[in-house]
Amino acid sequence: xxxxxxxxxxxxxxxxxxxxxxxxxxxxxxxxxxxxxxxxxxxxxxxxxxxxxxxxxxxxxxxxxxxxxxxxxxxxxxxxxxxxxxxxxxxxxxxxxxxxxxxxxxxxxxxxxxxxxxxxxxxxxxxxxxxxxxxxxxxxxxxxxxxxxxxxxxxxxxxxxxxxxxxxxxxxxxxxxxxxxxxxxxxxxxxxxxxxxxxxxxxxxxxxxxxxxxxxxxxxxxxxxxxxxxxxxxxxxxxxxxxxxxxxxxxxxxxxxxxxxxxxxxxxxxxxxxxxxxxxxxxxxxxxxxxxxxxxxxxxxxxxxxxxxxxxxxxxxxxxxxxxxxxxxxxxxxxxxxxxxxxxxxxxxxxxxxxxxxxxxxxxxxxxxxxxxxxxxxxxxxxxxxxxxxxxxxxxxxxxxxxxxxxxxxxxxxxxxxxxxxxxxxxxxxxxxxxxxxxxxxxxxxxxxxxxxxxxxxxxxxxxxxxxxxxxxxxxxxxxxxxxxxxxxxxxxxxxxxxxxxxxxxxxxxxxxxxxxxxxxxxxxxxxxxxxxxxxxxxxxxxxxxxxxxxxxxxxxxxxxxxxxxxxxxxxxxxxxxxxxxxxxxxxxxxxxxxxxxxxxxxxxxxxxxxxxxxxxxxxxxxxxxxxxxxxxxxxxxxxx
Amino acid sequence: xxxxxxxxxxxxxxxxxxxxxxxxxxxxxxxxxxxxxxxxxxxxxxxxxxxxxxxxxxxxxxxxxxxxxxxxxxxxxxxxxxxxxxxxxxxxxxxxxxxxxxxxxxxxxxxxxxxxxxxxxxxxxxxxxxxxxxxxxxxxxxxxxxxxxxxxxxxxxxxxxxxxxxxxxxxxxxxxxxxxxxxxxxxxxxxxxxxxxxxxxxxxxxxxxxxxxxxxxxxxxxxxxx
Numbered sequence: 001x002x003x004x005x006x007x008x009x010x011x012x013x014x015x016x017x018x019x020x021x022x023x024x025x026x027x028x029x030x031x032x033x034x035x036x037x038x039x040x041x042x043x044x045x046x047x048x049x050x051x052x053x054x055x056x057x058x059x060x061x062x063x064x065x066x067x068x069x070x071x072x073x074x075x076x077x078x079x080x081x082x083x084x085x086x087x088x089x090x091x092x093x094x095x096x097x098x099x100x101x102x103x104x105x106x107x108x109x110x111x112x113x114x115x116x117x118x119x120x121x122x123x124x125x126x127x128x129x130x131x132x133x134x135x136x137x138x139x140x141x142x143x144x145x146x147x148x149x150x151x152x153x154x155x156x157x158x159x160x161x162x163x164x165x166x167x168x169x170x171x172x173x174x175x176x177x178x179x180x181x182x183x184x185x186x187x188x189x190x191x192x193x194x195x196x197x198x199x200x201x202x203x204x205x206x207x208x209x210x211x212x213x214x215x216x217x218x219x220x221x222x223x224x225x226x227x228x229x230x231x232x233x234x235x236x237x238x239x240x241x242x243x244x245x246x247x248x249x250x251x252x253x254x255x256x257x258x259x260x261x262x263x264x265x266x267x268x269x270x271x272x273x274x275x276x277x278x279x280x281x282x283x284x285x286x287x288x289x290x291x292x293x294x295x296x297x298x299x300x301x302x303x304x305x306x307x308x309x310x311x312x313x314x315x316x317x318x319x320x321x322x323x324x325x326x327x328x329x330x331x332x333x334x335x336x337x338x339x340x341x342x343x344x345x346x347x348x349x350x351x352x353x354x355x356x357x358x359x360x361x362x363x364x365x366x367x368x369x370x371x372x373x374x375x376x377x378x379x380x381x382x383x384x385x386x387x388x389x390x391x392x393x394x395x396x397x398x399x400x401x402x403x404x405x406x407x408x409x410x411x412x413x414x415x416x417x418x419x420x421x422x423x424x425x426x427x428x429x430x431x432x433x434x435x436x437x438x439x440x441x442x443x444x445x446x447x448x449x450x451x452x453x454x455x456x457x458x459x460x461x462x463x464x465x466x467x468x469x470x471x472x473x474x475x476x477x478x479x480x481x482x483x484x485x486x487x488x489x490x491x492x493x494x495x496x497x498x499x500x501x502x503x504x505x506x507x508x509x510x511x512x513x514x515x516x517x518x519x520x521x522x523x524x525x526x527x528x529x530x531x532x533x534x535x536x537x538x539x540x541x542x543x544x545x546x547x548x549x550x551x552x553x554x555x556x557x558x559x560x561x562x563x564x565x566x567x568x569x570x571x572x573x574x575x576x577x578x579x580x581x582x583x584x585x586x587x588x589x590x591x592x593x594x595x596x597x598x599x600x601x602x603x604x605x606x607x608x609x610x611x612x613x614x615x616x617x618x619x620x621x622x623x624x625x626x627x628x629x630x631x632x633x634x635x636x637x638x639x640x641x
Numbered sequence: 642x643x644x645x646x647x648x649x650x651x652x653x654x655x656x657x658x659x660x661x662x663x664x665x666x667x668x669x670x671x672x673x674x675x676x677x678x679x680x681x682x683x684x685x686x687x688x689x690x691x692x693x694x695x696x697x698x699x700x701x702x703x704x705x706x707x708x709x710x711x712x713x714x715x716x717x718x719x720x721x722x723x724x725x726x727x728x729x730x731x732x733x734x735x736x737x738x739x740x741x742x743x744x745x746x747x748x749x750x751x752x753x754x755x756x757x758x759x760x761x762x763x764x765x766x767x768x769x770x771x772x773x774x775x776x777x778x779x780x781x782x783x784x785x786x787x788x789x790x791x792x793x794x795x796x797x798x799x800x801x802x803x804x805x806x807x808x809x810x811x812x813x814x815x816x817x818x819x820x821x822x823x824x825x826x827x828x829x830x831x832x833x834x835x836x837x838x839x840x841x842x843x844x845x846x847x848x849x850x851x852x853x854x855x856x857x858x859x860x861x862x863x864x865x866x867x
Contacts (some may be wrong), residue, residue, distance in 0.1 A: 318787075323685065325704065325709050325710065356760075474792065475794075476768065478686065478688070479687065479735060480734075481692075482738070482792060483731075483734035483792075486762070486792045487734065487759050511730065513727070514730040517727055518692050518705070518727050518731065519689075520687070
């Protein structure tokens with residue numbers, strides 16, 4: 001590929017790519033994101049390619065593996081353009097039928113369409129599915145349209161036009177002003193206005209400056225950045241180059257975690273393609289602006305998502321936060337002004353340059369503009385990635401997009417903001433999602449994790465789980481985080497095991513205060529949040545565990561007992577046979593009894609007891625009724641009346 | 642260098658630009674407790690006991706004085722109810738590891754810290770990093786470092802370097818607030834130093850490859866603290 005020398009050449013190339021394809025010809029897009037690949041997308045792609053070849057359709061039909069569109073619960077996802085027919089949970093054996101009906105013919109394969117669980121209606125198009133219909137997809141929408149390994153695909157949808165516009169029609173100051181005006185806030189956690197961060201670096205006297213992509217996504221259950229890195233790497237790269245131009249930096253870095261091998265591969269490929277097209281390197285599109293980009297793989301430490309730890313790690317040192325009180329946009333990587341923004345933040349930049357700050361600010365709340373991607377996981381019907389306009393209520397996200405709680409269970413709480421975020425209870429579901437709104441509710445936006453919990457979830461155990469994660473991930477440099485979390489984890493574990501003591505809550509509060517006020521970095525300062533937010537909304541659960549040794553959600557193993565209701569037991573022997581520790585005594589026609597001494601509370605008996613008997617129950621915090629006397633345990637058949 | 646004027650505990654203090662609050666306080670004879678600070682070393686900000694209250698344009702915040710740069714007209718309070726409470730908790734957390742460290746015992750008295758408030762983890766090291774940083778920054782030998790992270794983090798001598806350098810130096814020994822460093826050194830010396838015969842054999846034959854694969858003590862052992 002010859003280097004593109006001017007914006008006109010870029011435009012000509014785009015036209016040439018578009019002219020190669022007839023927009024009316026079918027294009028089969030198969031999600032090749034991590035979730036769909038895990039459900040067999042690779043075989044589906046292979047099957048489509050073979051089938052298309054077999055049917056001699058290769059000249060008219062385009063088949064490609066694309067980025068993740070987000071509907072992971074129903075993967076592998078296949079969308080056939082231009083009709084936008086969306087097939088879900090497609091298997092390789094479905095492929096011949098799809099090609100026959102929808103490519104050669106003009107029909108749809110009904111059984112592979114999405115069926116609305118409430119109405120039973122089938123949705124043909126992606127945009128008709130309730131999961132997608134209620135989203136506003138700016139950043140994610142292109143994932144399913146492009147092969148992430150093809151720069152031509154990105155160019156075809158207008159890729160790098162924002163860069164060309166910035167370099168040829170805008171001064172660096174104008175680019176900066178546009179981003180400032182858009183009030184784009186950092187999507188990585190803290191929500192700091194990106195424009196102000198950029199301006200600080202730009203105005204710093206040091207001539208060498210850096211721009212960095214924080215792609216060290218490490219929250220449990222979060223995969224927003226992964227989907228973008230794997231699915232649309234050029235969009236992030238384009239944003240980064242524009243950022244470099246705005247702050248007069250000639251060098252950029254991707255800090256990607258090693259656990260995302262496909263992301264690393266795609267980013268490296270994107271950089272190579274951009275270089276060969278002249279969109280990176282010297283004198284980009286004849287603007288006089290030089291820019292180069294490097295990729296650095298992180299070794300999987302959660303703390304390296306923290307800005308100063310990330311930069312220390314990028315310098316080749318142990319990834320620990322710096323104790324300095326100077327902002328890294330003034331003194332960052334190698335002590336030079338460095339703008340570090342999250343993947344999603346950078347991916348928003350080309351849209352802002354192309355469509356303008358006014359377009360961007362038309363969506364969102366007063367202080368949170370634009371859209372935000374969340375990974376909606378946990379006890380939710382439609383697991384996946386959702387992009388919503390800021391200001392949408394939690395209720396709409398969970399029920400309209402997420403489809404509510406499965407199995408008829410009751411909603412209990414939603415955890416936002418990653419491990420150091422907080423849990424929001426049911427009576428706060430009308431909360432409009434925004435940076436300040438979530439913080440006010442005791443949680444935070446974080447990078448966009450959203451874990452839904454149902455009535456079976458113990459909130460004390462949730463706090464214990466996240467504190468355990470943070471204890472593992474603490475770098476260990478400062479005392480309030482390292483030692484405070486160690487003790488908090490110990491106390492919380494004791495509480496969930498029925499060993500809680502009077503005064504434990506106060507002790508946890510003291511440790512939280514110390515960590516919040518005295519920790520070195522943001523990880524430590526926010527680490528007590530899982531405890532503080534669950535205490536704020538679910539104090540009664542803590543007290544039940546400590547005072548009554550009772551787990552209200554019947555979930556903490558050491559606080560529950562399994563009991564067989566003698567009036568319901570039909571002595572069918574199923575539970576007795578399945579019990580892994582032989583804790584169930586009984587025989588044919590002899591009512592079963594759980595030997596509490598032997599029982600390990602694994603719950604197998606409850607799972608296997610036939611629903612029509614429903615004899616096994618969980619008890620917590622109450623006396624287990626005495627077993628029936630031996631002579632009353634025999635079931636005598638009642639005569640039919 | 643321009644002069645900065647501000648207030649610590651009601652006393653007017655002059656400092657040079659770029660100084661930390663701790664340095665300015667020490668020069669003015671005002672005491673702020675520290676554990677990980679050493680005048681010859683870069684500020685580390687690890688122990689957090691030098692936390693103080695700073696009032697700036699009506700806003701009060703807590704900062705650690707060993708890294709916070711002085712500014713004109715700030716008001717610093719080295720003690721307050723909150724500062725004392727946080728110092729007390731930090732000391733108590735560290736006493737779970739080294740309950741008899743003289744420095745901690747003395748601070749515990751000042752702040753009313755309870756020795757047994759938290760369950761013990763007698764690892765003795767409080768991770769102040771004085772030894773590691775002194776060896777790297779002043780002695781410039783890098784004979785020991787931190788290994789692992791978080792609650793599993795511990796100091797560890799690198800036997801091949803320590804065997805050569807430490808015997809004649811040991812300047813870090815008196816810096817350790819808990820004496821764990823000395824124990825760690827003795828353990829490494831006893832268990833993991835390369836044997837003299839190996840050393841001399843290596844001296845005779847410089848072409849030997851892989852100079853750390855053999856030692857007399859039994860593999861690559863580092864003293865366990867569990």
